[in-house]
Amino acid sequence: MTTRNAEKEEKRRLQILQAAYDVIAQKGYNSFTIEDIANKAGLSKGGVLHYFKTKEDILVYLLEQMYRVIEETIKKRSQKYRSAEKKLKAILIAFIVTAKGQPALYTVLVDFWAQIPVNPRVQNIHAKIYRIICDEVRTTIDSGIRDGEFQPVDSQNVAYAVVGMIMNAAIQWTFHRELYNIDHVTKMSMSMVMAYLKKRGTSA
Amino acid sequence: MTTRNAEKEEKRRLQILQAAYDVIAQKGYNSFTIEDIANKAGLSKGGVLHYFKTKEDILVYLLEQMYRVIEETIKKRSQKYRSAEKKLKAILIAFIVTAKGQPALYTVLVDFWAQIPVNPRVQNIHAKIYRIICDEVRTTIDSGIRDGEFQPVDSQNVAYAVVGMIMNAAIQWTFHRELYNIDHVTKMSMSMVMAYLKKRGTSA
Amino acid sequence: MTTRNAEKEEKRRLQILQAAYDVIAQKGYNSFTIEDIANKAGLSKGGVLHYFKTKEDILVYLLEQMYRVIEETIKKRSQKYRSAEKKLKAILIAFIVTAKGQPALYTVLVDFWAQIPVNPRVQNIHAKIYRIICDEVRTTIDSGIRDGEFQPVDSQNVAYAVVGMIMNAAIQWTFHRELYNIDHVTKMSMSMVMAYLKKRGTSA
Amino acid sequence: MTTRNAEKEEKRRLQILQAAYDVIAQKGYNSFTIEDIANKAGLSKGGVLHYFKTKEDILVYLLEQMYRVIEETIKKRSQKYRSAEKKLKAILIAFIVTAKGQPALYTVLVDFWAQIPVNPRVQNIHAKIYRIICDEVRTTIDSGIRDGEFQPVDSQNVAYAVVGMIMNAAIQWTFHRELYNIDHVTKMSMSMVMAYLKKRGTSA
DNA sequence: GATGAATGAGAATTCATTCAT
DNA sequence: TATGAATGAATTCTCATTCAT
Numbered sequence A, B, C, D: 001m002t003t004r005n006a007e008k009e010e011k012r013r014l015q016i017l018q019a020a021y022d023v024i025a026q027k028g029y030n031s032f033t034i035e036d037i038a039n040k041a042g043l044s045k046g047g048v049l050h051y052f053k054t055k056e057d058i059l060v061y062l063l064e065q066m067y068r069v070i071e072e073t074i075k076k077r078s079q080k081y082r083s084a085e086k087k088l089k090a091i092l093i094a095f096i097v098t099a100k101g102q103p104a105l106y107t108v109l110v111d112f113w114a115q116i117p118v119n120p121r122v123q124n125i126h127a128k129i130y131r132i133i134c135d136e137v138r139t140t141i142d143s144g145i146r147d148g149e150f151q152p153v154d155s156q157n158v159a160y161a162v163v164g165m166i167m168n169a170a171i172q173w174t175f176h177r178e179l180y181n182i183d184h185v186t187k188m189s190m191s192m193v194m195a196y197l198k199k200r201g202t203s204a
Numbered sequence E: 001g002a003t004g005a006a007t008g009a010g011a012a013t014t015c016a017t018t019c020a021t
Numbered sequence F: 001t002a003t004g005a006a007t008g009a010a011t012t013c014t015c016a017t018t019c020a021t
Helices: A002-027 A034-041 A045-051 A055-079 A084-101 A105-113 A120-146 A155-175 A182-198 B002-027 B034-041 B045-051 B055-079 B084-101 B105-113 B120-146 B155-175 B182-198 C002-027 C034-041 C045-051 C055-079 C084-101 C105-113 C120-146 C155-175 C182-198 D002-027 D034-041 D045-051 D055-079 D084-101 D105-113 D120-146 D155-175 D182-198
Strands: none
Touching (some): A002 A045, A002 A055, A055 A084, A084 A120, A084 A182, A105 A120, A105 B105, A155 B120, A155 B155, A182 B155, B002 B055, B034 B045, B034 B055, B055 B084, B084 B120, B084 B155, B084 B182, B105 B155, C002 C055, C034 C055, C084 C105, C084 C155, C084 C182, C155 C182, C155 D120, C155 D155, C155 D182, C182 D182, D002 D055, D055 D105, D055 D120, D084 D120, D084 D182, D105 D120, D105 D155, D155 D182
16 A cells, blocks of 8 residues: 555656656756646646655756666666777767757756756755766776776776766757767767777877 | 947946856856846946846846857967967866866856757857857867878867867866866876877777 | 444544644644644544534634633632632632643633634634633622622622733733743732722722 | 935835734734735835835834834823823823724734744844833832832832733723723723722732 | 545745836 | 836745545
8 A cells, every 4th residue: 555655656756857857958947937847747836846845856856867867878888898998988879879869858957057056955966976977987997997908097087088078069969969960079089088098108 | 428438338338247247156047136236236226227138138248258258268378389289288278277267157157058948049159159169179180180290080070079078077177176186187188189189090 | 333433533623622732832823734733633634624624613613622721720729719809819820820831821812812803703702701701700709799808899890800910911921931920920910909809998 | 315215215114014004903914915015005015025025024013113102102191190190090091092093903913912932023022012111100100109109019010910901901802892891991900000009008 | 534645726025127216 | 327116927835625545
């Protein structure tokens, strides 16, 4: 019985979160209202607030879930491969696949970034998950180094640089697709990373 | 007379824009008010609205001005050097110098990014100036290729990748500085770029 | 069977009324909710509304019950004595004893007074019971007059004056105890009343 | 100029306070809205909030002003007389005159009393001014004692008892006028007080 | 009997914008 | 030019009440 209810409740929450995501994607972080979410979710304002105490609550849970999507896509795709190079490429591709499959995701993510300096809860979640994502890249590089596939590099900082590169590529492309061909830029990014990781004489 | 007035008017506008920048840096894009700007600028609400018809107007002019700052910093710093490699490194450093000198700049910039999908004016300005910045990088790479310093690469897409990498590095560092040492990450980024541009056999 | 149910129902109602009293004492008349009552009573919102049709219903029954407490305390304490003077003093003390024993009672009572002008049901109950209380005092004075203990006075109006005096003393003391020593003020009030009832020459 | 504005502003504030008083008198403390005040004052909601930051602010200022009215009425009326007895009687009458002239005043006052336990600002104001009023009575009694008019009594506590008696008389009468003739009760109260202050043998 | 999900009617506030001065 | 009083639309959040389970 309780399980039944908990299940149903969870379903409702996800439904609301999805509606929030859709609405923010459509109207932007600043101008959407709880009523928008309610309408999209097929509930009343009160109904939405029944599941999430405040608007901020909705947002915080949504952010967490969005990062999970990225995280999971990365893990799922990189797990398929054995070699560090293939794993790393799979990770980079994962970002782009997400951007293509969920056109609004990076849009909404940037909406959240803009809240970081003024909202500690958002800041915490972002910090936590950004670190997780970078660690995933770093671990892959480390395993490549261990296996002799990659040069011994400062894997931590390389990871930050790599994630930054590919994430911003995805973001800018989301913002104005006519700017560039994302597949080309992705290939280029991979080449650059690999040139560094596999090359003989390090320059830094 | 008219010139006198025009001058004074321009001064007022800049004063208001600076106030707007300060206020957004402090309170974030969503929660600042015209009164905040007025207070910061030492004017009344009506006074501010006298120089900019609407709140959006202020924002749009501000965004333009902010990109100019980045653009100018880049150009000024890269002009000092002759070799493409040094020029390129100077450009990358320019982003970081800006992030260090104006801690709020990327914060506010991301605030604006979040408006792109919902505000055509913001989108246009961003598209225009992002292209200018990327072109600056591309031109530098092209000149390096012409001079035989760099490998013949797809300079356009490399430029996108490079700008993305360094800009996101600056942004994430602005958001939480404890995440990494920006100088290390910058060095790493440079190495990666140079490894690609100067290396012999391409891998992708 | 029906009796059984009626008994159980009555118990539930009292339980809810007690919870309501506690909650109003804590949060004040304006800001308590049915859910507060439900939580305090260990029931759900729906459960509370099952026994009292509306929020107002709860309030009205509660007011009635509260006055009963005062009434009963007065009667119980005055019954112990024979002489009118002792009876009267016992009544005055009864108000103070109630204030001391149930610190919230006068607080909640004033909350209700504030509803009198806008709520006819509250007005009726208050009028009815205030009269009963004043009558108790009046009867005592009358008996004192009959027995030659007291001067022949306008017992009705004396009763109003006396009840007003002691009740407001109890109220103000409940609101801010540091204002005065309630026992001293009570003694003073008694002296004043007795000076009037027992004195030789009337002055007004 | 500034004076002009300050004057105009003060006038507006008083106008809003008056509207608030009228509205509370009509609808009660719990159910009036800012819009009600705005309508009564011939302003918009925003207009009201322009002069008082919050609803609570309005209320707090209103309470202060209401007590002032009572205070001033008392002082003005008691100043007319020389003898302590006449002064004291004038004070008691002042309460009743206020109740008669401003039928809503005690109604609204009780509304405020009900806020005391939950609103520190209200509590402070009430404490401060209740003390001032009681002190006025006490000072009068003291002067009567000094002049040999009154017996040497504990003037402080007598004052509390006297104020409580007359104030509650005014309040109950405001709530239901059919309960008693306020003039009779007032006369009775005076007799009682004087019987105590002027009588030969003290009993407490 | 009892629950608590869902509703929807407000309420207080906030703020861009207008406009008389 | 510049002010700031005034507006009113929009928004978040609260809660009594209803009702299916």
